[in-house]
Amino acid sequence: MIVKIVATDEQLKDAYYVRRTVFVDEQNVPPELEIDDLENEAIHFVGYDNDLPIAASRLRLVENYGKLERICVLKGFRGLSYGKQIISKMEKVITDKGFTQAKLNSQTHAEEFYQSLGYQTNSGEFMDAGIPHVTMIKTL
Template sequence: MAPEAGALAGLVAHAASLGGSRRARGAVERGRSGTGLRRARSRLPGVLTIDLAKSPEDRAAVFTIRGAVFVAEQRVPIAEEPDSRDADADHLLARIDGVPAGTGRLVAEGELGVLGRLAVLPEARGTGAGAALVRAIEERARELGLAEIELHAQTHALGFYERLGYTARGEEYLDAGIPHRDMRKPLH
C-alpha cells in the first residue's frame, strides 16, 4: 500500500475509533473535515527530524535525494548537479521515521545566506518536510549571524516560498532549462 493510502486509511480508522459518524468518515476519506481543512492527512506520517548532514552516510543520502528529484524527475543535466557550492555549504537532511525524505543547503556569503537545492522525495511531499527544511535552514542562518536569506525558486514553487515569508525579486530566468525567480527574506 502506498504511504499516502496507508496514512489515509489510518485517519479513517482513527475517525471511526472516535465514534465519528459515517458522514465524518466519508469526509475524511475525501480529504475534508467539518472545519473545511483539506490537508489533515499531510500531518499523519511519522516523526519528522532535521539534522545537519555530517556523516558520509548522511551526505550520500543528501545527494541521492537530489539526484532523484533534480536529475531523474526534473531532468536537470547531471553535469549541473552537484555543483561547486556543495563543498562550502551546510547540508540539512530531513527524515521521516528515520528514513531520508528531503534535503536543502545553506551557503553563507557575508551576511547573506543562500538557500538552495531544496528537494523532497515525491512520497514525502505534503508532509510538511519542505517547509520544515526551510525553517531549519533559516534557523541555521540565524545561528551563523546571517541577516537575510536569498533563494532561486522554480516558478512553480513561488507560492510555497511566499507562504514562508519570501518576496520575489527581479525577472524570471532559466536555470537548467527551468523557469526561476530570485526571492529574499530578512531574518531579523
Template sequence: MTYWTKVATSEQEHSDCASVRHHVFIEEQGVSPSIERDQHDESATHIIMYDEKTPIGTGRVRLLAHNEAKIERVCVVKEKRRSGAGKQLMTALEEASARMGAKAAKLNAQTHASYFYEKLGYTVTSPEFIDAGIPHVTMSKPLTSKSGLIAD
C-alpha cells in the same frame, strides 16, 4: 506528520543528501548530472530530513557577503510533498542560516514553487530566469525577531 532534520556531518548523511537530490532533480526533473553538483557542495552546510530512517528531503545553505544566506538545492521527495515536510525543512535551513550569522536569506525558486516560499515570507526580487532549463525567480526574506530566528 513530524519529520526530523539535522545538519549532515557523516559520510552517510551526505550520501543521503546526494541521493534525495539525484532522485528529485536528475530523475524527476531531468536536470543534467553535470550541473546538479557544483563547487559549493563541499563548503555549504547541508541539512538532511528523515522520515524515521528514510531520507526524504534536503537543502544546503552558505553565507554570502553582507550577512546574507543563500539557500539552495531544496527538495523533498514527491511522496512527501504537501505533508508539511517542505515547511519544516525550510525552518531548519533558516535556523542554520541564523546560526551562521545571516540577517536575511535568499534563494532561487522554481517558479511553480514560488507560492510555497511566499507563504513562508519570501518576496520575489528578480524577473523570471532559466536555470537548468527550468524557470526560476530569486526570492528573499529578512531573518528577524518576527520569524523567531534572530534578535533585531
C-alpha cells in the same frame, strides 16, 4: 520528519540521493549541474522519516546573507510541510551565524510556497538548468 545538519559521509550520501532523485531523475537536470563545485563550501541538510531520507537542501553563507539551495522533498512526501520544516532549520542556522537575510532561487511553480513562508520575489523570471526560476529574499 527529523532534519539533520549533515555530519557524516552516510548522511551526505542520503542528501545526494534525495537531490538526485528529485532534480536529475524527476526534473531532468543534468547531473553535472546538480552536484557542483560549491558542495564543499555548503552546509548540507537531510530530512528523515523513520530513517528513510526524504528531503534535502544545502545552505551557503554568501556576503551578508544565507543562500538556500537545492531544497527538495521526495514526490511521495510532498504536501506534508516537510519543505517548510527543512527551510525553518536552514533559517535558524542563518540567524545563529549572525546573518539577517535569506535568499533563494525558486522554481516558478514553487513561488507561492515560498511566499507563504515570507519570501518576496525580487527578480524577473530566468532560466536555470532549463527550468524557469525567480530570486526571492526574506529578512529573518
